[in-house]
Amino acid sequence: MKEVIIIAGRNKVDVGWIRCCLEQQGHSSILCKTPKELVEKLKVFPACSVHVRLVIIDHGMWENINNDLIVEMSECVPYVPFVLLDKNNITFLVEDWLTGSMQHLTVSGSELPEHVFRSRCSKFLGSVEDALLDLENGITNAQNIQTISYTMNKIATLAAQMIKPNIKALAVKTMDLLEDIQHNQQCVVSEAHKESLFNSIDEMKECFCQAEVNVA
Known part of the structure; x- marks a missing residue:
């Protein structure tokens, strides 16, 4: 990048x-x-x-x-x-x-309001989901993987600032998976990789939903 x-x-x-x-x-x-x-x-x-x-x-x-x-x-x-x-x-x-x-x-x-944190991360997750749908449809390239990795890094950074270790851990886990994919010269994304990526995003969304319930 x-x-x-x-x-x-x-x-x-x-x-x-x-x-x-x-x-x-x-x-x-x-x-x-x-x-x-x-x-x-x-x-x-x-x-x-x-x-x-x-x-x-x-x-x-x-x-x-x-x-x-x-x-x-x-x-x-x-x-x-x-x-x-x-x-x-x-x-x-x-x-x-x-x-x-x-x-x-x-x-x-650390002073970033909770609702602003969730709003920003939700936008980031939306762009990640769009990129994942491209992978699901067979559109795979190095730039697509880099975009997802870059966006997950944004989430990890915000999560660290807001002291959200569970969300940061999921973001780092996803980046590690993307790094494994990038090590493949042709940037091939297997079905197992796709499943792991979608699972990580779903877990993050659950974390955000739980946070909204706790705030309410």
Whole structure:
């Protein structure tokens, strides 16, 4: 799966400098010039098996992002680290930014409302079920498997933040199964694999249903 870092900003000097630094560190980056373009990229990339590793936003761009766009961004990529470009700190390592951002997310993630957690995971499971139906209909390819694995990783990350060990364990179990499939050069999905995948998804849905009953 391809990884990219998104640079969102209009200042050509700052944006050009930071993309040059990223290139020197071996990181691929793309530029978004408007908040709307940023949201569109965040929505499209996961479906194209592109993992957004980090989003760097300059202050001018951030000031033009309204609350609706912030909510939209958090729903399509709930765990992608966002950082503001600090003009006073002109030396950086992407790894340092990632570490700091992920530490912040780990702390704030536990405050994610239960209903938001279930809503996001339900959307993720919906996309997984669509991909599984393709497998059931004989449409098998490496990208399809990668998409399922990437989505399960999202669920595992959210489950870890919300301290949901049972859901995280099911997601990790599914990713392990997908890894076994990927080790096959032709990415062949056997009937046993299909059954295990569908069972894992059904178990997750049961966990979410039980959580809703407990909340009620």
